[in-house]
Amino acid sequence: MPEKVQNKISVLAHAELMTLLPPREQESHKGDFGHVLLVGGHRGFCGAIRLAGEAALRVGSGLVSIATKKEHAASLTLSRPELMCHGVADQRELKRIATACDVIGIGPGLGQTRWSSSLYEAALETGLAAVVDADGLNLLSRSPRKNKNWVLTPHVGEAARLLRCSAADIQLDRQAAVKELQNEYGGVVVLKGSGSLVYGGGDDIYMCKAGNPGMASGGMGDVLTGVISGLMAQGLTILDAAKMAVMVHAMAADRAAQKGQRGLLASDLMQPIRELVNDY
Template identity: 40%
Template structure:
């Protein structure tokens, strides 16, 4: 149940229920910044709430964090000195409300603000002044200011272009200040949609966001700037959700990840993955993909690699493949093919790439497989593409900076251009399918090492092949061709999302011993635990 806003005769906020106004249990849907800015007024109107009352509710939510959460996060039971940074817009209005409430509660409050106040923030600003509050110029804020907590109300989701003065200097000083910092709605300077700093951005210990979630809180560099994320629906979020279309879904898997295996099953019951790649000098890529596919539960994994590396790729069903003719029998037996790990850019690589692409097999395409696809683009109806931002840029004919600034648009454009399910790797990985787009907000910096992508390709293929076998067993021969294609599309989507989540969580667990120095092979045992 969502708390309903009630404003008493004195203009203060009451709640009709005893529910907390802030929570770390975040909604599952994510919206574009412009959708939230444009839609919050309509949602408030439907709930009989004015924009001033909505701002008052936001201020109360931040004040609740200050009184109930900040002492625990800071390690100080007795927080006294609160510095509030106010911009000219609605975030500044929220901040003026926090300042007034803190002053009335007996905190030592200092406000640093811009000279301008927007029309939307005027009421909050005037209430601050009427309570006896005064402010200093924002230019006077510096690292020597006494503060236990700093409240960031400088810039919001409407920021266009890079941060300018005096905001840039204030953000820099705040980042260098030892006080606990909380951002209102979004850390100042962070792009609400991409999670990239717009020139510079404030690094908060906590962020309290309202009504709907921004993608930038989770993807790109967002995790480095937002700290712990709290949510307050302000009593209008249910109405907002009913009125607006989601941009992304936050993916949470249903456990168990895979159905329990039948006691009478055999290796053929759990699918055959073929990995095609491994040119001379790049045997490690196919080895990692092979190992992760096995650890994630594929019944059989074969590797078609260059003859010169066959002896190096130990274990599994490894065959040196010099020609397309030698590859064909392996392709015929495979249920899902991983294409590109260590494939290279030679004539040998191109011949194998073309043969696999033309085979009609379900494909997981990574690394050099994506480079060849950029050279010879085509629609792929039964494929999963797994680029990192650099590879995505090549596929789209853009540069990496554009991809990182437009991460959601980039992954959705990849899906449209190639027809496949598409993953855009990186912090806050994004997945675009023909049905919807998703964000997987799990992971760790421990994954930032060569070979992790090969590991992920093997996991995707293993989950896909197992899910395909399960779906085939359940459906029997009752589906027509269109229904079978639709069913396989759902199976592929689920395998991709689950694999990205599993890989990310395995990275988190590996990082418990330290993010630095993690090897892809360190995740193999964890992967086995997670799929079971």
């Protein structure tokens, strides 16, 4: 169980974070805004990687590729033609696609089969800056390692697996948990849930006061993975991308919940996310 600690808590503010994402130059082209590769979408879970992919596009990445099960590639492309969807069977195929990419997001709907773990290993071997979520975190908890160039985005259940304790232990002292996660696994950690925390080492723990219980519905975390990846692709540091993404994601959910929290869908966040990354 994590030890009790006291840290400086900084509350995230959207206006301050927007200085990280200046208006686009007139002569810009898609190559200026990075190429995200998202890996996941096992059988039954291809919606998760579709949501992450659209979120990465809506936050402004120039190109987004998806590596998924062969049988999902065509339907994903049809549902969102801007996504470049590849059916990937093995590590070699994934690494070939990754050579053109700047950032890799691993985990939404990835599953925990041999296919999943082999793509997870190959994704980390690319050495690209990474976002690790969902089943990527479950695979990480089976074989812990440290990396300074990744963002980990556990919900409370995943955090408990990573720290080998109970979800109740995590909730008892979320600040201690986020620090312990960062200390053990490195990089930047986003501990999701009401009052999401972001910690990248050092004195400050960042807290998001936006967001609402309407977000307690499947796919919301997958959207966050896409937002973080898309901001990293546009050149933000992993810490700035995590801070900005958590804030934009939660504020988008608050805008989308104006008609009511119950029945809020992860897809409902796409339009407000777009508004918020253009809101100077």
